[in-house]
Amino acid sequence: MKRLAISVSALLFTMVGVAAADDPIVVRQSLMQAAAASAATSAGMMKGEIEYNPTVAKAAIATLYGVSQAYGDYFPEGTQEGDSDASPRIWEDMEGFQQAIADFQTDTAAAVQAAGEDGPADLAAFQQAIQPVLSNCKDCHEDFRIQDN
Template structure:
């Protein structure tokens, strides 16, 4: 229980940090802040799915809501010229803009479906969470493979 509470606190702190960065920075900083929030949510999701963190419907709903918000905002922070600097955004984002938009649409579709399926209180149990979180995590992986440069 303590690990679950700590993880939720850390995820919340990451979200607050992301909000501060977004208020202060340009597109690269915005992208990083959003991805930090997604990373915190993915960490919580993975921990619950592996049984390292006790599952709770509220935590499941928080993961899904965070990912859904990212899916609907992330694409706005890739204007022309934001490919240079401290970024892991792959050149394919700009050279294959249609493919990147399609990947973002798939992510939004998966998170939207998860939001709809999870109801007001979140997925009722771990199996229900896994069913809706799996497609979300798969979208994260495929997008990172195609549109992110590994450091």
């Protein structure tokens, strides 16, 4: 029974792609990679590179919603050091950072609402739902992520 529990939790961690689940930096970076994958799928559909599919659209929205709910929990004091692009501003202005998370949560929740049971009916509906969500990426990165350039 114990072995079963261990393998089930190992499976769950594999599913979210978390290699070292006890390292908050690794967790927050894998959450961002999940967000990036959903954003790329969304952009592909909006550009017509991927045929619009309401189920895929709904999955992308659901992933972004999940990321927005979890993300704020992985910035404990002390994790500004290490292999991270998180800006020190996060810890200098934790209230501002939590507000950015709250905005991301509000916009993803609205998109979940708009997607309904079957996903947004067409590309125009999807676009309307997802665009406010995607604007959070740039907004938060500008303020709270160390840019590579």
